Amino acid sequence: MNIDRARITQMITLEISGLQALLDALAKRGYRVIGPKLRDQAIAYDDISSVRDLPAGWTDEQEGGHYRVTRRSDDALFGYAVGPHSWKRFLYPPIQQLWRARHKGSAVSVTPVPPSAERFAFFGVRACELHAIEIQDRVFMNGELADPHYKARRENAFVVAVNCGTAGGTCFCVSMNTGPGVKRGFDIALTELVEGGAHRFVVEAGSDKGREVLAALPQHAAKPEEIKAAEAVVAKTASSMGRAMKADDVREVLMRNLDNPRWDHVAERCMTCGNCTMVCPTCFCMTVEDSSDLEGLETSRSRRWDSCFTMDHSYVHGGSVRGSAKARYRQWLTHKLATWVDQFGTSGCVGCGRCITWCPVGIDITEEVAAIRNSESR
């Protein structure tokens, strides 16, 4: 990791007690702190108030269609990759009411649901997830049509990032140039050091807000050997990625292969369940639903997450544009890796591996891209 001098001189070290002080400081400032927690045998994001809420000593074992939490040999608090949740569920909740209309006689008045004033502190955001948030910023805060709900939650959020100390079996952030070290987009960044009974965090601020919070915590200036150890943690993680994808020309490869027979091959396995789109930290498709009370005096509209794997997604009267599993998988993959670039100037994939892990049949995005690529050279 390439850290410049100025950043190094400002790095500090926190003990576990300092980490608790950080959680307290965030709560005291009115933040609702969300962080990783062991829940239903997965590491999920939930409300936390204490270091004891964090999954100390747990790690996750991830492969295509496979996720298990297992014990580590140490008490690391962040010794796993990413779980089924991403921060999108807080910035862009699965269901959001948009407006309510009151009907009195023939009069109708439509009132927008105001954006949430909730201030989140996200605790333990990974490098890939910071990139995912940055990508959703481009989707939802795109000029005059910015989404007021996303914007409010996003602008109020405080981000405590964590440099990854463990690469998951399905991780490929190095390929996507999105990790495992955090570079920008955080208020505070932590690197966890667990060695020989010592448990410390090398910490840096990424914003004035972050600096202000750190200033009051019990700490010492990070020692050169601690900074070196922190850099080694990221380097080790980078060298142990579970997967890789050649990403530089993937857009062109996919767009000239819209009729590749590999799409039929993947369609034989794909159940079009949409899990990949639900766990993806950047997928943003939504649908709207209108509802009414029994008397029709109040009606409302809500939006909720949708998936391009449903038949409804492309339904126009008479039928769905993408009726086959092949067409729906192709839409998802080409959008994520190719047309997304045209739309938002960035890939829609951050290499977190969730779509591989949580696919019930273990379809692997890196393998599918490689298969299409290799079919060209045959």
Add this chain to the structure above:
Amino acid sequence: MAPVTEKKAAVTVHDPMLPRVARVRKRQRDLADVWTLNLEMEDGELLKFAPGQFNMLTVFGVGEVPISISGDPAEDGGGLVHTIRAVGTASGALTRLGLGAAVGVRGPFGTSWPVEEAKGNDVVILAGGLGLAPLRPMIYSVLANRRHYGRVALLYGARSPEEILFRSELEQWRRRLDIELQVTVDHAETDWYGSVGVVTTLVPRATFDPHNTVAVVCGPEIMMRFGTAALRKAGVPDQSMYLSMERSMKCAVGLCGHCQLGSAFVCRDGPVFRSDQLGSLMTVKEL
């Protein structure tokens, strides 16, 4: 001091997802399952629009659908005229609304027909079925400024004589000597004296200079695919052909993801596209 009366704050909320309330002022049955509704905004706004654009219409408590505007852009309220086929829950509910009923309106959205670009050229208007409705504002504009255009051909195909939309207007247009109107139906009983066959068969019969023509095409996707092919065969380059795409839409502002066609959001980058911009997107199945 006199008490300050609480003023209703005139907040200009710019929330593109928020419908404004309009009322049904006129409703007219065009076909067995097709109605034209004239709406009026409660706040009096006339909703300026460009031919080819669409609005999102809400029946409160039922749902919202994208409906193209079929009114005359030169008329007040032309942007609030919609021709709707009852095919789904929301479109069906729209056609059943009585006079004075409330409708939520968002819009207008999307790109428009090349009304300006076509000036100085021959114009071929190729419409299939209900595709005539989104083209009607373009027809009004061309006829209102007739001298700016070369030859004008309106080629219209319907499934059967009973399915011919805007019949009385077509008859008015037929009486004009400055527009070539040809109508065909896919199938008919023996009492039909007009031509029978798909709309693309009208293209070779129409008079236009292919190198100096702007063609606009609207209808079912398969009709547009064969329609543009027929025009191409007649010598019209893809850069001079425009078509209006239909996709599922939930937001109309490029956020919901439903209307994607390749890298385009049909709601925002369309619905009107120039044929050369679509390219292979029209020929890859189930894209």
